[in-house]
Amino acid sequence: MAIEVRIPTILRTHTGGAKTVEGSGATLGALVDDLDSQHPGLKNRLVTEEGKLHRFVNVYVNDEDVRFTGALDTSVKDGDSVTILPAVAGGC
Amino acid sequence: MLRIDRATYDAIVAHAREDHPDEACGVVAGPEGSDRPERFIPMLNAARSPTFYEFDSGDLLRLYRDMDDRDEVPVVVYHSHTATEAYPSRTDISYASEPEAHYVLVSTREHGAQTGLAGDEVEFRSFRIVDGQVTEEDVEVVESYLFGHSPTTVVYD
Numbered sequence: 183m184a185i186e187v188r189i190p191t192i193l194r195t196h197t198g199g200a201k202t203v204e205g206s207g208a209t210l211g212a213l214v215d216d217l218d219s220q221h222p223g224l225k226n227r228l229v230t231e232e233g234k235l236h237r238f239v240n241v242y243v244n245d246e247d248v249r250f251t252g253a254l255d256t257s258v259k260d261g262d263s264v265t266i267l268p269a270v271a272g273g274c
Numbered sequence: 275m276l277r278i279d280r281a282t283y284d285a286i287v288a289h290a291r292e293d294h295p296d297e298a299c300g301v302v303a304g305p306e307g308s309d310r311p312e313r314f315i316p317m318l319n320a321a322r323s324p325t326f327y328e329f330d331s332g333d334l335l336r337l338y339r340d341m342d343d344r345d346e347v348p349v350v351v352y353h354s355h356t357a358t359e360a361y362p363s364r365t366d367i368s369y370a371s372e373p374e375a376h377y378v379l380v381s382t383r384e385h386g387a388q389t390g391l392a393g394d395e396v397e398f399r400s401f402r403i404v405d406g407q408v409t410e411e412d413v414e415v416v417e418s419y420l421f422g423h424s425p426t427t428v429v430y431d
Contacts, residue, residue, distance in 0.1 A: 190338075191347075191372065191374065192373065240331050242335055245335060265335065267335065268372070269334070270299070270334060270351060270369070271321075271327060271329065271369045272353060272366035273297065273327055273363060273365045273366070274356075
């Protein structure tokens with residue numbers, strides 16, 4: 183068992199076109215590190231230099247927006263399902 | 275070029291007027307690879323603001339899951355500007371993350387929620403936004419997709 187991660191179109195350049203990838207880790211942050219070792223460049227698209235999640239992306243663990251569950255510190259475990267989506271936003 | 279049917283075009287404009295002076299936003303989904311905006315999905319502007327729009331994160335997840343189940347993609351991502359021209363702002367460009375999508379901008383700055391006035395021309399423009407580069411494209415409004423791709427003229431043999 184592993185953690186399944188759904189990748190949005192814009193990030194599939196990092197996953198060789200794959201819509202879903204798998205990884206492991208005890209927290210979302212550790213999972214992102216693991217994913218980045220398999221798919222270099224992915225972390226940069228998700229995490230800022232200050233180590234926070236980019237405001238341009240939404241990350242969900244089992245349909246729960248991680249912004250409300252501790253962001254990168256959110257606990258994850260085998261069998262969880264993680265979804266990454268680009269935020270749809272803008273303004274004049 | 276964006277080819278869009280009349281009913282969907284009108285629905286986007288109506289949504290922009292309805293939500294004026296707040297920005298309105300939404301998606302028109304279509305079958306993956308078809309480039310046909312078929313399913314009009316107005317979204318709630320979670321920011322409820324005249325200068326910003328944002329899909330609610332729960333709505334966003336449901337929207338993408340739903341599109342996934344139907345093998346659809348967001349062919350059009352639209353929103354309105356309520357006091358400025360229908361052109362992508364710096365914020366719009368920084369958030370734009372669907373290189374395949376047509377980004378439609380509607381401006382309600384001239385007539386707001388009113389309609390049917392003389393000279394009530396709505397600003398409706400479409401753009402590609404790829405890697406921070408904005409390219410405007412033509413918009414062709416077709417009466418219906420039902421009759422294939424010769425929408426405004428019927429050719430009789």
